[in-house]
Amino acid sequence: MREIRLSPEQEMLQDSALRFLRERYDFRHRVAILKSEAGFDRATWRAFAEMGWLGLGLPESHEGSGSMLDAALLMEAFGQALVVEPYVPTVVLGGQLIARYADDAQKQRLLPPIIGGQILTAFAHGERESGYQAMNVATKAVNEGGAYRLSGHKAVVLGAPSADILIVSARSAGSRNARAGLSLFLVDPATKGVRVDAYRTIDGARAGEVILDGVVVPATDRLGPEGGAADAIEDALAAGALALACQAVGALEGAVSATALHLNTREQFGQKLASFQALRHRVANMVVLKEEARALARLAALGFDDGDREERQLSVAAAKAYVGESGRQVCEEAVQLHGAIGITDEIMVGHYLKKLIAVDRTFCDVTACLDVFMAGSRALKSNVGSSRTGE
Amino acid sequence: MTAAADKRADAAKAGDFREEVRSFLRDNLSPQLAARSRAGYYLSKDELMGWHRALARRGWIGANWPVQYGGTGWTPQQRYEFEDECAKAGSPILITVGINQVAALLIKCGTEEQKARHLPAIQAGEAIWCQGFSEPQAGSDLASLRCKAERVGDEYIINGSKIWTTAAHWSDWCFLLVRTDSSGRKQEGITILLLDMKTPGITVRPIIGIDGMHSLNETFLDNVRIPVSNRVGEENKGWALMKVFLGNERISAAGIWKCRAHFERLCMIARSQQRDGRPLIEHPRIRSRIAWLEIRMRALEVILLGIINDPAKAAGMEASLLKLRGTEVQQELLLLMSEAAGPYAVPFHPDALSGGWDGEPIGPEFATPTTAAYLFWRKGTISGGSSEIMRNLIAQNILG
Numbered sequence: 001m002r003e004i005r006l007s008p009e010q011e012m013l014q015d016s017a018l019r020f021l022r023e024r025y026d027f028r029h030r031v032a033i034l035k036s037e038a039g040f041d042r043a044t045w046r047a048f049a050e051m052g053w054l055g056l057g058l059p060e061s062h063e064g065s066g067s068m069l070d071a072a073l074l075m076e077a078f079g080q081a082l083v084v085e086p087y088v089p090t091v092v093l094g095g096q097l098i099a100r101y102a103d104d105a106q107k108q109r110l111l112p113p114i115i116g117g118q119i120l121t122a123f124a125h126g127e128r129e130s131g132y133q134a135m136n137v138a139t140k141a142v143n144e145g146g147a148y149r150l151s152g153h154k155a156v157v158l159g160a161p162s163a164d165i166l167i168v169s170a171r172s173a174g175s176r177n178a179r180a181g182l183s184l185f186l187v188d189p190a191t192k193g194v195r196v197d198a199y200r201t202i203d204g205a206r207a208g209e210v211i212l213d214g215v216v217v218p219a220t221d222r223l224g225p226e227g228g229a230a231d232a233i234e235d236a237l238a239a240g241a242l243a244l245a246c247q248a249v250g251a252l253e254g255a256v257s258a259t260a261l262h263l264n265t266r267e268q269f270g271q272k273l274a275s276f277q278a279l280r281h282r283v284a285n286m287v288v289l290k291e292e293a294r295a296l297a298r299l300a301a302l303g304f305d306d307g308d309r310e311e312r313q314l315s316v317a318a319a320k321a322y323v324g325e326s327g328r329q330v331c332e333e334a335v336q337l338h339g340a341i342g343i344t345d346e347i348m349v350g351h352y353l354k355k356l357i358a359v360d361r362t363f364c365d366v367t368a369c370l371d372v373f374m375a376g377s378r379a380l381k382s383n384v385g386s387s388r389t390g391e
Numbered sequence: 392m393t394a395a396a397d398k399r400a401d402a403a404k405a406g407d408f409r410e411e412v413r414s415f416l417r418d419n420l421s422p423q424l425a426a427r428s429r430a431g432y433y434l435s436k437d438e439l440m441g442w443h444r445a446l447a448r449r450g451w452i453g454a455n456w457p458v459q460y461g462g463t464g465w466t467p468q469q470r471y472e473f474e475d476e477c478a479k480a481g482s483p484i485l486i487t488v489g490i491n492q493v494a495a496l497l498i499k500c501g502t503e504e505q506k507a508r509h510l511p512a513i514q515a516g517e518a519i520w521c522q523g524f525s526e527p528q529a530g531s532d533l534a535s536l537r538c539k540a541e542r543v544g545d546e547y548i549i550n551g552s553k554i555w556t557t558a559a560h561w562s563d564w565c566f567l568l569v570r571t572d573s574s575g576r577k578q579e580g581i582t583i584l585l586l587d588m589k590t591p592g593i594t595v596r597p598i599i600g601i602d603g604m605h606s607l608n609e610t611f612l613d614n615v616r617i618p619v620s621n622r623v624g625e626e627n628k629g630w631a632l633m634k635v636f637l638g639n640e641r642i643s644a645a646g647i648w649k650c651r652a653h654f655e656r657l658c659m660i661a662r663s664q665q666r667d668g669r670p671l672i673e674h675p676r677i678r679s680r681i682a683w684l685e686i687r688m689r690a691l692e693v694i695l696l697g698i699i700n701d702p703a704k705a706a707g708m709e710a711s712l713l714k715l716r717g718t719e720v721q722q723e724l725l726l727l728m729s730e731a732a733g734p735y736a737v738p739f740h741p742d743a744l745s746g747g748w749d750g751e752p753i754g755p756e757f758a759t760p761t762t763a764a765y766l767f768w769r770k771g772t773i774s775g776g777s778s779e780i781m782r783n784l785i786a787q788n789i790l791g
């Protein structure tokens with residue numbers, strides 16, 4: 001385990017994000033965005049670019065800046081304000097994939113406009129049958145010499161309706177769950193044979209089913225080596241899961257503060273709800289779970305850049321499992337302690353619960369994360385000399 | 392940071408620090424003691440203090456004391472690595488009242504004479520300390536304590552009783568809270584005194600615990616004389632100083648490092664025990680319970696490392712959080728160990744628990760202590776500020 005100490009710059013990054021969102025992204029503003037046609041706000045996106053947030057966590061050689069911990073702190077702020085703009089699909093998934101695995105020409109073409117806020121991306125990976133198995137891809141890529149022909153159905157693709165570039169995973173070889181044989185492709189959604197069936201998600205974002213019917217993609221738009229995309233896919237999903245776990249932590253912060261405020265305002269039986277010990281102790285439990293979730297999410301962020309893949313999988317799984325289980329409970333408690341107003345769409349608290357549910361079901365849920373953790377934990381091996389868990 | 396501390400930090404970066412600790416443990420921790428400690432047997436005073444003194448000779452007692460008082464200057468990372476290696480090696484868990492609580496308070500508010508007299512003795516393992524806090528009528532409501540101290544010349548004369556004094560029967564000194572004024576608010580009028588346990592007028596009565604063993608006591612004080620020079624801080628102003636002490640007590644009582652040791656032991660047991668024809672550790676339900684415990688421990692360790700070198704934070708919300716959750720994790724670890732023993736969790740064999748017994752164990756070697764430890768550590772969520780008090784404090788922090 002490690003000590004997590006934020007630098008003054010990191011404290012400032014989070015403070016300024018929270019301040020910006022308080023001033024520019026309040027509840028009413030968010031409701032207007034949810035009702036808008038696009039489901040997100042271009043002006044807000046441009047402002048994110050001006051703040052330098054669209055390059056956070058990306059390598060500095062391509063105008064990106066900062067570590068994954070920086071990105072995690074921003075994600076906490078986004079979670080507290082329940083930002084619905086497609087940050088995870090564009091910066092965390094698209095940005096990471098391109099920055100780590102694209103060739104120089106592709107990077108040159110795509111990274112500056114991502115960081116500058118001109119283009120949006122989405123990662124079209126999961127499928128109806130794949131559950132949370134990262135390698136379970138049936139979408140086909142047939143190499144036709146100089147170009148590929150893609151066919152398949154990608155499920156619940158976050159940010160698909162607004163994406164200028166879809167990053168599509170497809171199989172050119174190997175059986176359904178094989179690591180080998182997977183490739184990634186940059187696909188313009190306007191290409192013939194691409195259909196995006198758009199919808200809203202419960203947490204206010206936009207997503208869609210992406211149907212590929214014999215889509216022709218030039219070989220120059222393949223991302224990384226043919227058949228060798230397994231690591232890239234895992235990295236992207238880990239980064240996405242981490243970003244969502246951090247957003248969940250921010251949502252918990254918001255849910256707990258809202259609950260504290262409510263209990264200190266609402267009176268019943270002639271006194272503030274905050275004076276009842278039965279309720280106070282429940283708030284204390286919420287605070288505890290929130291702080292534990294934060295510790296796990298920041299630990300995962302801190303270890304993300306270190307390059308130890310095994311430890312990264314383990315710590316992301318721990319954080320994501322924890323927000324999925326305990327984080328959800330915190331939000332359920334927040335709704336309960338708000339009473340009837342908590343089950344309306346008119347205040348934030350219910351939206352926090354929706355966020356936690358969406359986070360848990362995206363990329364990997366509690367059960368899937370726990371499976372990853374159990375498979376990776378050195379303590380849980382059946383036959384080792386000693387369990388070495390913390391090195 | 393001193394040059395020595397710089398050098399240590401560099402060594403840690405190179406990965407030498409763990410090796411340094413391992414090599415010390417190989418040379419100093421006898422396999423017999425490690426085996427008994429790892430298996431959860433109750434260690435004797437000599438075994439515990441022998442290990443304390445071995446660490447002291449290496450300069451590794453009081454790891455987070457300021458360097459000028461003999462602290463190690465370790466970074467939180469090094470502290471973690473040290474505790475992790477100790478847990479894996481099965482090193483005994485020390486009595487920490489003196490090292491963690493008394494020392495922190497003396498360093499902050501003690502006189503130079505008190506520091507000079509007590510800190511080296513605590514560090515060297517020459518003095519065991521106990522805490523004289525709770526009374527029959529003052530438990531969670533500690534500030535309502537009544538044990539009376541009357542000032543006569545340059546002495547206080549103490550009359551009253553203390554209860555739940557862990558290890559009073561082994562202790563050389565007692566960190567005592569007394570009432571010197573009962574006219575105002577209950578928090579006012581409390582004074583902190585350092586009591587030499589050899590002083591005439593002290594009677595220690597054993598209280599046998601739910602595990603069938605003796606670690607708790609009731610301590611009666613009958614006209615016990617304590618020199619005024621043994622007072623810490625001002626008369627009647629003790630309560631305000633207790634914040635630091637109680638915060639450190641919470642961090643100790645949280646037992647985060649102890650959880651690491653229990654966890655190692657649980658995994659070892661779960662690997663060796665068979666259930667339905669396979670190792671218990673492969674049983675899906677057990678696996679997932681162990682995994683959740685490991686995840687919770689990771690969170691608590693990160694939180695602990697964030698405050699471990701910052702005395703100001705000992706009195707903060709994190710200490711209450713760690714106490715609340717650390718003791719819960721510990722209890723669940725012990726419950727799982729007891730479950731792993733199966734039917735052999737039921738035999739009660741107190742002779743085998745104590746030091747010096749070398750007969751045949753009943754059932755698997757680990758079985759005898761598991762249920763006793765499970766029962767004894769039900770105290771974890773009660774002593775050192777109950778879980779209910781911790782929740783009060785955490786709620787106070789956010790709700791006012």
